Amino acid sequence: MQTLRELPIRIRPLEGETEISYLHRLANANALSEANLWSHLRGTDPSLPFKPTAGKAPYLLEAVGGLEDGWFLRSRTRNLLPRRCPHANWKFNTCTVCCRPPAEQPACRRCAHGGDAVVQHRAGPICTKHRQWRYNELDVNIAAVPEYVRAELALRKHLTTRGIGLETGELQLASHLLRDWAKDAGLPSLTERRTALTGTGTPEDPADFFWIFPEAVRVTEVLTDPLFLAYLLDDRWTRAHQAEYLTSVIAIVVDSQSPAHSLPAADTIIHHVNEAIRAAHGMVGTRRTSRACTMRRALVAAARTHRACLLRHLDSKNVRPNPPPPRSSPAPRTRDFAAAEHLPDLPR
Ligand SMILES: [Zn+2]
Numbered sequence: 594m595q596t597l598r599e600l601p602i603r604i605r606p607l608e609g610e611t612e613i614s615y616l617h618r619l620a621n622a623n624a625l626s627e628a629n630l631w632s633h634l635r636g637t638d639p640s641l642p643f644k645p646t647a648g649k650a651p652y653l654l655e656a657v658g659g660l661e662d663g664w665f666l667r668s669r670t671r672n673l674l675p676r677r678c679p680h681a682n683w684k685f686n687t688c689t690v691c692c693r694p695p696a697e698q699p700a701c702r703r704c705a706h707g708g709d710a711v712v713q714h715r716a717g718p719i720c721t722k723h724r725q726w727r728y729n730e731l732d733v734n735i736a737a738v739p740e741y742v743r744a745e746l747a748l749r750k751h752l753t754t755r756g757i758g759l760e761t762g763e764l765q766l767a768s769h770l771l772r773d774w775a776k777d778a779g780l781p782s783l784t785e786r787r788t789a790l791t792g793t794g795t796p797e798d799p800a801d802f803f804w805i806f807p808e809a810v811r812v813t814e815v816l817t818d819p820l821f822l823a824y825l826l827d828d829r830w831t832r833a834h835q836a837e838y839l840t841s842v843i844a845i846v847v848d849s850q851s852p853a854h855s856l857p858a859a860d861t862i863i864h865h866v867n868e869a870i871r872a873a874h875g876m877v878g879t880r881r882t883s884r885a886c887t888m889r890r891a892l893v894a895a896a897r898t899h900r901a902c903l904l905r906h907l908d909s910k911n912v913r914p915n916p917p918p919p920r921s922s923p924a925p926r927t928r929d930f931a932a933a934e935h936l937p938d939l940p941r
C-alpha cells in the first residue's frame with residue numbers, strides 16, 4: 594500500500610462543500626484530472642469503487658488536501674438541518690441518526706475562486722459576503738437590493754434552526770401562496786426590485802422564486818411560528834375564517850394597498866392542514882399499535898403521510914381538530930418517517 598502524500602497545491606474546502614466537489618477542485622488546482630486523483634486515492638485503498646463516490650474516502654481526501662482529520666464529518670454534522678425525532682422526544686434537534694444535510698446547491702463562484710463548487714450548508718441561496726444569488730441556475734449580483742441579504746440572514750437565523758431548508762417544503766408553500774396572490778393583485782415591490790437589478794420594469798415571470806424570495810422568507814417566518822399556527826388552526830374559527838387569516842398574512846407581507854380578495858391557494862392549504870391534523874388525532878387514538886402514540890409524534894407522522902409541512906412546526910399542546918377526528922388509524926412505524934426525506938406539500 595502506498596503512503597498518501599499531500600498534494601503541492603492546497604485549497605480550503607468551502608463551508609459544507611461536498612467531498613466530490615472538493616475532489617474536483619483539488620484535482621483542478623493541481624492540474625490533475627478527477628479520475629487521476631481518484632485512482633491515486635484508490636492506490637492506498639483498493640476497496641474504493643472505480644468511480645469517485647461521495648462519502649467513500651473523506652479521510653483520504655483530508656490527507657491529500659492537507660486538512661485536519663475529520664474535517665468532512667465535522668462540516669456535515671455542523672450543517673445538518675434540525676428535525677423532530679424520537680431521540681429527543683420529538684423536539685427539534687440535530688440528531689446525527691435522523692437529520693439530513695440540506696439539498697445540494699452551487700456555491701458562490703467568487704468564494705470558490707472562479708470554480709464550480711457544490712455545497713450542502715445551512716444557508717439560503719445567497720452569499721452574503723459577495724452579495725451573490727446562486728440557486729435555480731441563476732447567478733445574479735443582488736447588492737442593489739438589500740432586502741435579499743436581509744431575507745437570507747433571517748432564513749439562516751430563524752428558519753434553518755427549525756429545520757427549514759430551501760427544499761423542505763415550507764418555502765415552496767409560501768411561494769405557492771404568493772404566486773396565487775400575484776395572479777390577481779400583482780406584487781408592487783417587484784417592479785422596483787427589477788428596476789434596481791436590471792434597469793427594466795416588472796419581471797416577465799413574477800412567479801419566479803428569485804423575484805419573490807424576500808417575501809417568501811417573511812411569509813414562511815409567520816406561517817411556521819408555533820404561536821401563529823396555533824392561533825390560525827384554533828377550532829374556534831371556521832375554515833373560511835382560517836383561509837381569510839392566511840390571506841391577510843400575504844396582504845401584510847406584500848404591503849398590498851389593494852382590497853383583500855379571496856385566495857384559492859389559502860382555502861386549499863387550510864383544508865389540507867386540517868385534514869392532516871385530524872389524521873394525527875386518529876393516530877393518537879389508535880389501539881392497534883403496541884405503543885401509545887403521543888400527539889407530538891403523530892403530528893410529525895402526519896406531516897409526512899399527508900405532506901403537510903406546517904404540522905412539523907405545530908406545538909402539540911395547542912391542537913384541537915375541527916371537525917372531530919376520524920376513527921383510530923395506526924401511525925406509521927417510526928423508521929418510516931423519522932429520518933425520511935421531507936417532501937414538498939402537494940395541496941389537493
Ligand atoms: Zn434522531
Ligand SMILES: [Zn+2]
Pocket residue numbers: 701702703704705720721722723724725
Ligand atoms: Zn461568495
